[in-house]
Amino acid sequence: MSALIVIIDDEEDLAELLEYNLSKEGFETVGFCNVLKVEQFLEEEEPDLLIVDRNLIYAEGAQFVKSLRSKGFNTPVIFLSAKDSKEDRLQGFEAGGDDYITKPFDMDDLIARVKAVLKRTKKQSNILKFKDILVNNESKQVFINDQEVSLTKLEINLLTEFIINKNIVLSRDYLWDKIWGSEYMSEKTLNIAVKRLRQKLGNSDYIVSVRSQGYKIC
Structure with missing residues (x-):
């Protein structure tokens, strides 16, 4: 399954780990440590998935995704966050998230859920x-x-x-x-x-x- 995945996380080590493991699965990845240039990238490219941390510099992840949705960006989103309460998860889904994974996480589980979201949203591409x-x-x-x-x-x-x-x-x-x-x-x-x-x-x-x-x- 080929896809372009954007990773937005200010933890450099974690972002590199995600890029490495997703690349091994055949995915193309692009990483951002903050949200400043993400919207411009989305206007120029057509990524298949965003993996978004909630605790970001310059913007809270769920609010950023909610802003993207209001502007017509429909790229699927998986939140990857240390915010793990029921309320936090609901906020993520209400903001437009397609899945929510809490830190710490199992890499095999994350990859399986990435594939599931991609498979599900691909069917909706029409x-x-x-x-x-x-x-x-x-x-x-x-x-x-x-x-x-x-x-x-x-x-x-x-x-x-x-x-x-x-x-x-x-x-x-x-x-x-x-x-x-x-x-x-x-x-x-x-x-x-x-x-x-x-x-x-x-x-x-x-x-x-x-x-x-x-x-x-x-």
């Missing part, structure tokens, strides 16, 4: 969320505030591409190739498609035009 928009690519349905919106297959593909690459400017050439499968499509065709998508989303300002570059959802 469900994409962005703010009040939900896209079910399995049933080909789109909902805004739980109300279904009728989109064409092309519009669903376009919206899906925007959400997967949220906060990233997608050039017209990229969209032409990815959605239409052609490098040679009139600019008018793309502009009309984006305009119609915006209208069906309730003239949402989520999809913005970036002059001379393309479009992004933010």
Whole structure:
């Protein structure tokens, strides 16, 4: 099972131990000792899992994850913390955690639970969320505030591409190739498609035009 796992823990020895053991299992890992650059990383990459300590410099782990969730980041999270009371665990789950492991912990148990979360969330990968928009690519349905919106297959593909690459400017050439499968499509065709998508989303300002570059959802 290949996956990119982000480890956020200010205990350097523990972070290195986690990276070493997860790498042995075939996972790619990236470590951060605080939260300062994590959000920027999430905007640029698509990790499969975050392992987050609760006691972090500059931010409390559960509050940080709660903030990420409010901004539309849906990356699965396992809390790894010395905070081990029932209340602490509930706070972790309420903040958006998918699992909660207390320190000290057994490495084999952690790896098993990492694999379980990855397996479970991979099955949910056909469900994409962005703010009040939900896209079910399995049933080909789109909902805004739980109300279904009728989109064409092309519009669903376009919206899906925007959400997967949220906060990233997608050039017209990229969209032409990815959605239409052609490098040679009139600019008018793309502009009309984006305009119609915006209208069906309730003239949402989520999809913005970036002059001379393309479009992004933010």
